[in-house]
Amino acid sequence: MNKSPFEFSDDNKRYHTLNYYNKYHFGSKIYKAVLDCGFSCPNIDGTKSSGGCIFCDGGSGYFTHGGYDLSSQLTREKERICKKNGENARFIAYFQANSNTYAPVEILRKIYYSVLDFPHVCGISIGTRADCLSDEIVELLVELNSKIDLTVELGMQSIHKSTINLINRCYTHKEFCEGFFKLKRNKIRTCIHIINGLPFETHKMMLQTAEETARLAPEAVKLQMLHVIKGTILAEMYERNEFKILERNEYIDIIVEQLEILPPETVIERITGDGDKSKLIAPIWSANKIAVLGGIDKRLAELETWQGKKHNKKT
Numbered sequence: 496m497n498k499s500p501f502e503f504s505d506d507n508k509r510y511h512t513l514n515y516y517n518k519y520h521f522g523s524k525i526y527k528a529v530l531d532c533g534f535s536c537p538n539i540d541g542t543k544s545s546g547g548c549i550f551c552d553g554g555s556g557y558f559t560h561g562g563y564d565l566s567s568q569l570t571r572e573k574e575r576i577c578k579k580n581g582e583n584a585r586f587i588a589y590f591q592a593n594s595n596t597y598a599p600v601e602i603l604r605k606i607y608y609s610v611l612d613f614p615h616v617c618g619i620s621i622g623t624r625a626d627c628l629s630d631e632i633v634e635l636l637v638e639l640n641s642k643i644d645l646t647v648e649l650g651m652q653s654i655h656k657s658t659i660n661l662i663n664r665c666y667t668h669k670e671f672c673e674g675f676f677k678l679k680r681n682k683i684r685t686c687i688h689i690i691n692g693l694p695f696e697t698h699k700m701m702l703q704t705a706e707e708t709a710r711l712a713p714e715a716v717k718l719q720m721l722h723v724i725k726g727t728i729l730a731e732m733y734e735r736n737e738f739k740i741l742e743r744n745e746y747i748d749i750i751v752e753q754l755e756i757l758p759p760e761t762v763i764e765r766i767t768g769d770g771d772k773s774k775l776i777a778p779i780w781s782a783n784k785i786a787v788l789g790g791i792d793k794r795l796a797e798l799e800t801w802q803g804k805k806h807n808k809k810t
């Protein structure tokens with residue numbers, strides 16, 4: 496029963512959760528198998544930079560079984576998912592680590608096609624950079640999209656030039672939009688990643704990033720708190736006290752306002768963050784995911800608001 500005033504919810508949620516989307520799109524709960532195919536990134540291998548984004552700890556592959564071949568990784572993930580959720584559990588093959596379109600197209604074709612017929616796989620999700628989408632790669636993605644449910648995830652993080660330079664993303668927002676619209680024109684489902692709490696960003700700047708995301712209208716977004724991870728350039732900046740980290744209530748307030756701006760149809764695939772707790776330096780509060788999720792629900796209810804309440808369809 497829908498206890499929420501929000502239309503894309505059948506529980507107390509006031510935003511469009513991934514669980515809700517999967518339930519009505521796939522007909523059941525869907526899980527994710529995280530994969531590491533050993534791709535690099537132009538921001539790591541020296542093509543654009545060798546330092547990577549300042550928060551990157553080697554490609555966000557914490558959950559993967561990197562080091563194993565793809566078939567073994569899928570088998571291990573299938574066993575993990577089915578053991579926990581029943582033998583009929585289905586999952587999305589998520590190419591997560593580094594930039595998963597950063598390879599010659601024939602190599603990509605072989606890799607992507609190898610998961611299509613793997614038992615229990617009901618979709619593919621590919622995490623990459625918007626500047627790693629050549630026309631021939633987009634053609635391959637279009638082909639793949641005709642065979643299976645496909646999502647391409649793009650790490651935008653922020654729209655602000657000062658932040659993009661500071662985090663060493665190594666491509667402009669204009670280039671981001673060019674890559675994004677190649678996918679949109681070809682009707683490929685997209686998921687934009689946003690990081691809140693990046694150094695020197697104000698509350699207003701984070702809302703502007705949400706406004707621009709609403710204008711771009713991807714099918715999904717991942718909203719995430721900045722994590723300071725051991726061994727990163729960001730960690731060195733943090734140790735030198737060069738920037739301030741958001742408090743939990745500040746983060747919750749920003750999320751609530753961003754949700755109000757985003758269209759109600761946009762699926763919120765993440766609203767806090769996951770990661771290797773043993774490497775997390777700050778914010779420690781983010782490790783208590785349940786408290787953050789509960790805080791967001793509580794604040795939305797207190798303010799009697801929900802996702803899309805302030806969405807301007809003209810943006």
Ligand code: SF4
Nearest residue numbers: 536538547548551593
């Ligand atoms: S684009 Fe992604 S993988 Fe590449 S350096 Fe940045 S965060 Fe790491």
